Amino acid sequence: MNRSPWTQARRAARMNPSIIREILKVTEKPGVLSMAGGLPSADTFPVEAIQAACDRVLSHQSKEALQYAASEGYAPLREWVAQRVGALGLKATPDQVLITSGSQQGLDLVGKLLCDAGAPVAVETPTYLGALQAFTPYEPLFASLASDDQGPLPSAIEALPHDAPGTRFSYLLPNYQNPTGRVMSQARREAVMEASRRAGVPVVEDNPYGDLWFDQPPPQSLSALWPEGSLYLGSFSKVLTPGFRLGYIVAPSEIYPKLLQAKQAADLHTPGFNQRVVHEVIKDGFLDTHVPRIRALYKANRDAMADALRQHLPQGCDWQSPEGGMFFWIRLPEGLDAMALLPRAVDAGVAYVPGAAFYAHQPDPRTLRLSFVTLTPALIREGVEKLGRVLHEALAMAEAPTP
Amino acid sequence: MNRSPWTQARRAARMNPSIIREILKVTEKPGVLSMAGGLPSADTFPVEAIQAACDRVLSHQSKEALQYAASEGYAPLREWVAQRVGALGLKATPDQVLITSGSQQGLDLVGKLLCDAGAPVAVETPTYLGALQAFTPYEPLFASLASDDQGPLPSAIEALPHDAPGTRFSYLLPNYQNPTGRVMSQARREAVMEASRRAGVPVVEDNPYGDLWFDQPPPQSLSALWPEGSLYLGSFSKVLTPGFRLGYIVAPSEIYPKLLQAKQAADLHTPGFNQRVVHEVIKDGFLDTHVPRIRALYKANRDAMADALRQHLPQGCDWQSPEGGMFFWIRLPEGLDAMALLPRAVDAGVAYVPGAAFYAHQPDPRTLRLSFVTLTPALIREGVEKLGRVLHEALAMAEAPTP
Numbered sequence: 001m002n003r004s005p006w007t008q009a010r011r012a013a014r015m016n017p018s019i020i021r022e023i024l025k026v027t028e029k030p031g032v033l034s035m036a037g038g039l040p041s042a043d044t045f046p047v048e049a050i051q052a053a054c055d056r057v058l059s060h061q062s063k064e065a066l067q068y069a070a071s072e073g074y075a076p077l078r079e080w081v082a083q084r085v086g087a088l089g090l091k092a093t094p095d096q097v098l099i100t101s102g103s104q105q106g107l108d109l110v111g112k113l114l115c116d117a118g119a120p121v122a123v124e125t126p127t128y129l130g131a132l133q134a135f136t137p138y139e140p141l142f143a144s145l146a147s148d149d150q151g152p153l154p155s156a157i158e159a160l161p162h163d164a165p166g167t168r169f170s171y172l173l174p175n176y177q178n179p180t181g182r183v184m185s186q187a188r189r190e191a192v193m194e195a196s197r198r199a200g201v202p203v204v205e206d207n208p209y210g211d212l213w214f215d216q217p218p219p220q221s222l223s224a225l226w227p228e229g230s231l232y233l234g235s236f237s238k239v240l241t242p243g244f245r246l247g248y249i250v251a252p253s254e255i256y257p258k259l260l261q262a263k264q265a266a267d268l269h270t271p272g273f274n275q276r277v278v279h280e281v282i283k284d285g286f287l288d289t290h291v292p293r294i295r296a297l298y299k300a301n302r303d304a305m306a307d308a309l310r311q312h313l314p315q316g317c318d319w320q321s322p323e324g325g326m327f328f329w330i331r332l333p334e335g336l337d338a339m340a341l342l343p344r345a346v347d348a349g350v351a352y353v354p355g356a357a358f359y360a361h362q363p364d365p366r367t368l369r370l371s372f373v374t375l376t377p378a379l380i381r382e383g384v385e386k387l388g389r390v391l392h393e394a395l396a397m398a399e400a401p402t403p
Numbered sequence: 404m405n406r407s408p409w410t411q412a413r414r415a416a417r418m419n420p421s422i423i424r425e426i427l428k429v430t431e432k433p434g435v436l437s438m439a440g441g442l443p444s445a446d447t448f449p450v451e452a453i454q455a456a457c458d459r460v461l462s463h464q465s466k467e468a469l470q471y472a473a474s475e476g477y478a479p480l481r482e483w484v485a486q487r488v489g490a491l492g493l494k495a496t497p498d499q500v501l502i503t504s505g506s507q508q509g510l511d512l513v514g515k516l517l518c519d520a521g522a523p524v525a526v527e528t529p530t531y532l533g534a535l536q537a538f539t540p541y542e543p544l545f546a547s548l549a550s551d552d553q554g555p556l557p558s559a560i561e562a563l564p565h566d567a568p569g570t571r572f573s574y575l576l577p578n579y580q581n582p583t584g585r586v587m588s589q590a591r592r593e594a595v596m597e598a599s600r601r602a603g604v605p606v607v608e609d610n611p612y613g614d615l616w617f618d619q620p621p622p623q624s625l626s627a628l629w630p631e632g633s634l635y636l637g638s639f640s641k642v643l644t645p646g647f648r649l650g651y652i653v654a655p656s657e658i659y660p661k662l663l664q665a666k667q668a669a670d671l672h673t674p675g676f677n678q679r680v681v682h683e684v685i686k687d688g689f690l691d692t693h694v695p696r697i698r699a700l701y702k703a704n705r706d707a708m709a710d711a712l713r714q715h716l717p718q719g720c721d722w723q724s725p726e727g728g729m730f731f732w733i734r735l736p737e738g739l740d741a742m743a744l745l746p747r748a749v750d751a752g753v754a755y756v757p758g759a760a761f762y763a764h765q766p767d768p769r770t771l772r773l774s775f776v777t778l779t780p781a782l783i784r785e786g787v788e789k790l791g792r793v794l795h796e797a798l799a800m801a802e803a804p805t806p
Contacts, residue, residue, distance in 0.1 A: 005605040005632045006658045008569045009517045042466040050469070054457040063445040066453070066646035101504055101648075105670040112540055114412045117520075133668040137515055166411045202408040229408045243469035245504075245674040255409045265536040266669070267508040271648040271677060 011137055026346055033383035034351040035370040038178065038326050041301075044294045045241050046281065053280035061276055069272035071264040073099025073248070077279040081234065081248050088210070089224035090232060092250045098259055101270045103208055103235040103247030107134035109262045110169070110204050110231060113255075115140040119165035124152050126358035126367070128178045128206065131171055140168065142360035149320065151177065151184040154191040160201055169202040169231075175210040175218040176325025179358045179369040183323055186219035193225035200229075208235040211291050213324035214299040228252045236278055238326075239291050244274045298326070304377035305370065305384060312388025314395050326373045329355070331366050332391065335398045338368040341390060350386040414540055429749055436786035437754040438773040441581065441729050444704075447697045448644050449684065456683035464679055472675035474667040476502025476651070480682040484637065484651050491613070492627035493635060495653045501662055504673045506611055506638040506650030510537035512665045513572070513607055513634060516658075518543040522568035527555050529761035529770070531581045531609065534574055543571065545763035552723065554580065554587040557594040563604055572605040572634075578613040578621040579728025582761045582772040586726055589622035596628035611638040614694050616727035617702040631655045634662075639681055641729075642694050647677045701729070707780035708773065708787060715791030717798050731773045732758070735794065738801045741771040744793060753789040 007013055028034065057065050072078065078097040085092055100106045107130065115121060115138035122143045123131065132142070143160060145152035152172065160167040172192070174184040184192070196203050205222040223230035232250040240246075251259050263269075305328055306321045316333030332338060339354040355367025370387075372380060410416055431437065460468050475481065481500040488495055503509045510533065518524060518541035525546045526534065535545070546563060548555035555575065563570040575595070577587040587595070599606050608625040626633035635653040643649075654662050666672075708731055709724045719736030735741060742757040758770025773790075775783060 004657060005603045006517075006655070009522070009571055010519045012516050012658070012661050037471070039471055042470055045465060045469040047461055047465040047469070050465075051458065051461045054461070055454065058450055058454045058457070062448060062450040062453075066448040066450070066644040067445055068440070068442055068640075068645045101670045101674075104668075108669045113415050114409075116413045119412070130668075130671070133664075137665065137668060168412055200408045237471075241469040241676075242471045243675045245670060245672070252409070254407060255415070258415050261536075262540065265507075265533075265540060266511045267504045267648060268533070269648070271504075271674060272646045273644075274674060274677070 026342065026351070029346060032346055032349055032351050033375060033379055033386065035372070035375065035380070035383055036351045036353045037374065038371050039374045040238055040242060040326075041297060041373050044297065046286070046290060049281045049286060050241070050277060053277045056280055057273065057276045065273045065276045067272065069269045069275075071260055071269045073097065073270060074272060074275035074279060076283070077275050080279060080283065081250070085221070085232060085234065085250050088221040090221045090227065090250060091224075092227075096250050096253060096256055098249045098251060098256065098263060099270050099275055100247045100249055100263065101267060102237060102242070102245040103206065103233045104130055104134060105266065106233040106247050106249045107131050107206070109249070109259055109266065111135040111138040111140075112262045112266070113258055114168045114202075116165060116168070120161055120167040122157070122160055122167055122170040122201065123360050124172060124177065125360075126179055126355060126364075127171065127360065128173060129357050131206065132360060135171075143167065144359070144361045145170065149182050150188045151182060152192060154188075154195040157192060157195040157201065158199055160199055162199065167199070167201045169204050170196060171204045171206065172222060173206045174222050175207055176212060176322055176327075178209070178325070179327055179353070179355065180329040181320070181322030181325050181327045183218050184222075189219055189222055189225060193222055197226050197229060203230045204233065205230055206233045208233075208238050209325040211239050212295060212298055212326065214295060214302065215323060218324065223250065228254070231255070239287055239294065240278060240281065244278060246270065246274055246278055298373050301372040301375075301377055301380060304380045305372040308381045308384035312385045314388065314392050316395075317391070326371050328370045328372060330368050330370060331364070332368070333395060334366070336391065336394055337365045339365060341394055344394070345387060345390045348386050348390050350383045350390070352387070429745065429754070432749060435749055435752055435754050436778060436782055436789065438775070438778065438783070438786055439754045439756045440777065441774050442777045443641055443645060443729075444700060444776050447700065449689070449693060452684045452689060453644070453680060456680045459683055460676065460679045468676045468679045470675065472672045474663055474672045476500065476673060477675060477678035477682060479686070480678050483682060483686065484653070488624070488635060488637070488653050491624045493624045493630065493653065494627075495630075499653050499656060499659055501652045501654060501659065501666060502673045502678055503650045503652055503666065504670060505640060505645070505648040506609065506636045507533055507537060508669065509636040509650055509652045510534050510609070512652070512662055512669065514538040514541040514543075515665045515669070516661055517571045517605075519568060519571070523564055523570040525560065525563055525570055525573040525604065526763050527575060527580065528763075529582055529758060529767075530574065530763065531576060532760050534609070535763060538574075546570065547762065547764045548573065552585050553591045554585060555595060557591075557598040560595060560598040560604065561602055563602055565602065570602070570604045572607050573599060574607045574609065575625060576609045577625050578610055579615060579725055579730075581612070581728070582730055582756070582758065583732040584723070584725030584728050584730045586621050592622055592625055592628060596625055600629050600632060606633045607636065608633055609636045611636075611641050612728040614642050615698060615701055615729065617698060617705065618726065621727065626653065631657070634658070642690060642697065643681060643684065647681060649673065649677055649681055701776050704775040704778075704780055704783060707783045708775040711784045711787035715788045717791065717795050719798075720794070729774050729776045731775060733771050733773060734767070735769040735771070736798060737769070739794065739797055740768045742768060744797055747797070748790060748793045751789050751793050753786045753793070755790070
């Protein structure tokens, strides 16, 4: 054989080991206090409730739970989701709910169905890295929406290209956005959705963090403002466990059958066992007491990180304290580069994600993301102190005259 | 809004509710003896072993099992798979094993990575419907390989187009193929793989049924004959439970990192809980006693169906008794159309899958697939008797002079 038989395909040729994957590997060194990954606190996993539910499912529904199942998902879980999103103002029937293998799969199905090579897809500036990864194989032309601390500007949505091939959709995270932690106000939501409707550009609303509010719930779901033009993605990863990989899409009836076909082609169905166990855990109001516990825990962590940042970060660093979710978004003083500093931070025993990974275009090299949900408050303080030391040193070096 | 915002994308516009999905819905009517779906017998699900394993995982590994996990899969399960395929003659390290959400997801990842719009992908005639569904969204140009009762002809592989864009891969099921039940002899395997290597066309080997042999194990894995040019797909669905959605890909080191990236974009990772539970069940040789029980059960079912077919099907029907797997493939006498007859069969209380669904091109309308693993021998006999009655009536009508 003279040449590799694998390199003909365009996508295979284009795909190279992801830079961010390589970065995150570095952060996994033993002894490093990692605030990089968005891993929920393991203390929030309801182990006993899950154990009891596994027992009940295997004792009473084993033949159904262990057999092939419908691609749409487990009917009682779909009903539960329809009620849940109804409480957020999004009216939907169970027939509009598709259970997915985590909401990451929801993003993949959206990409598979709606992206065409070279057609624009609008994203926030910055946006969730995993969405860029999910859409990229379908070769969209990303359009970065001009954004402020409330999210994308309505004017940027109005300015999206309509000419063929036409903007396929905007991907928006209204609540405690990953990576910035920002939340869209009610007025911004209304303006963004009105602009989307006028432009005829559908909205893919991703809401993994909406339940993690600290003082007051976020405003209305975007999809509630234009249901027939919106897809809504939800997840059980942040309120129950990520290890079951359970999410959902709520879709208008017009697009649902096509999403369902894409789902069937992708993995036939999400594990029926996992769907039944989760339904068994949540069906009688478990989340009504469980989620407030998570909120209280994360709020205390947020406070610990806010205090530590004020105490240890050098002047010229900029951030806002998030009102929910999992992340602080930090902007370093001029002259510092978060990507370049990461190896030094890891050597000093602390890790973050450089913000550059979250931009579809022109990254801001001074940004970085810190998660406050994985470590305890004491370790958060220790990690931020170490980070502060690295930044102070880097600033001193940047300001020293070059010999 | 004057027009739908959803219909711009090419794939969305092309996707219509799948015919086969609609057909299979018909077969799910209550009271119908369905030999349509390839559902493993629920009697083979090791409920107690799974229950004990769930308990152990949640008692001892709950934080890891319920957290986000590596996209590659759970390391001890990857080691187990590497040993398992080694026993089939395919040498592989755990680093070459990617755990997937069922082997259907393996097909989707293969399509995502290796298909380009308009580039040929070779499939058997007929082939697994789910593979056609998985590859289709990536818009390959299917090439149907001329095939006989041993599978594809080596000459057909040699004749595949090499000119740009070049044939991307051949998708082959060597063992108890879905839908035909056929198995490739050792000589055919060698000739097919030699032809593939000469043509420089990689092979995607799908082996969900290889463990389900009745009298003797199937010959060597195709991938063992050209490891650097083959991807091997395996599954726990047929030997343990489909409801956990666990499969795997064994890939050459050259292509593995790209598959891993596609996996990460698709759903981050397969549920860690499910991987740990399955590993807990199988790690000490459970399958060595469990799989022979499945073989014995399915062999008895195969015998019951073979007897019933001989007794009840009209002359002119043609089939071979499969040496393993889950399916009989029947060819009806001239003048009968399996798709057209399905509604009558369902009215008579029996269901099958029309063979037409399994062809990339020019279906043979006289073919149909019967599964013998879902129903008991008594119900198989009853179902085949009903089917025989429908076919006898249809033949009588076809032969009657039109008034």
